[in-house]
Amino acid sequence: MKKITLLGMLFSLCFSIGHAQENMTIKEETTVKRVVKKEGSTVVVQEVEATTSEKGAVIVADNEEENQVFSEKSAVEDKEKVVLDETALDEKNEAMIAARKKAQEEELKRSIEEAKAKAAAERKKLEEQEAARLKAVEENKKQLEKRGKGVGKLTKKKKGN
Structure with missing residues (x-):
């Protein structure tokens, strides 16, 4: 028993010394x-x-x-x-993106319709101006063709005379 106790104490001393030296x-x-x-x-x-x-x-x-x-x-x-x-x-963000896309599409459609309406109004205005100009040309032509009593007919001049 003395040998076993001494051996156990020696073993624990060696273990504690070895463990203590590890820095x-x-x-x-x-x-x-x-x-x-x-x-x-x-x-x-x-x-x-x-x-x-x-x-x-x-x-x-x-x-x-x-x-x-x-x-x-x-x-x-x-x-x-x-x-x-x-x-x-993120479903909330997904819904916001979908709503924003829909609003942009509606805005695009609305702006296209406005542009078409504006182009149609401009075309109609130009057609009216063209008709008024043609009417003025016709009236001016009639006035120029109308001659007084003492004035003879217009004749084209021939080259060489």
């Missing part, structure tokens, strides 16, 4: 980014967890001095993990 430094930073993108009526929600960890060991000289100078050997590791990635449709 490790561990720093870990975790950042969670939530990104919400709205593209039309589609809503994309994405959560990314970025972890930066720095693990290192403290290195000291293996002598028995107090307040020894130490150095630290460390390795930096970056990890990114997508926690949430979902896509959803």
